Amino acid sequence: MTVTVAMLIKYENERKAEMLDQASDRAEVSRNAVAAMGGRLLHAFGTCGEYDMLFIYEMPDMATVAANMHLAEATGMARYHKVIPLFSNEDFVASQVKAGELRDSYKAVAQS
Template sequence: MSLYMTRFSYTPKAWEAFAKNPEDRSDVFRELVERLGGQLLSFYYCFGEYDGVVIFEAPDEATATATIITAITPGHLKATETTVLVSVEDTVEAMRKADPRRYRGPELWTTPS
């Protein structure tokens, strides 16, 4: 399964609803992820540009996309940003496979010093 990290922000109306009726949204999101064949690994709230971050596994990109589409449908989220996470092992393997000699840069390109 692939790993995905989604950062999200709630709308002001959603925060108003949470202030009136506090709710653990990690349980709701976990149920969604599991129903679609994935697994929720982490759910955190944070300060900054986004209100929270989730890390979850999904069997494929279509399932990950369906998870986020389903999660945003109620309209309580104002923004999401999903990133595919790559393990250190897979990144090192990619580094070994990469061969800069096989890809020519633009004409007149000089390597920055």
């Protein structure tokens, strides 16, 4: 079973300055790196504001997602990132059904 995630990345200022000197197709770089991990880049978008890029990946598992995240930071490319697990609508509805079935087994701290 694979997992689908969105990964938002803020690049280091030095890397962005290098991209001004020589443009870099980060989607292609990401596509190749993720393929080597057994994953697949589904979408890549440039963004403005807090993050510079949004990638949507299909990965073999969350450990592989974490490996990709570690590499982005360890190589000095990313200043920081955010990973958001994505669910199909069917899985999201199924999660609501499951939570409803388990509701009585969960108690907040204030409840006894």
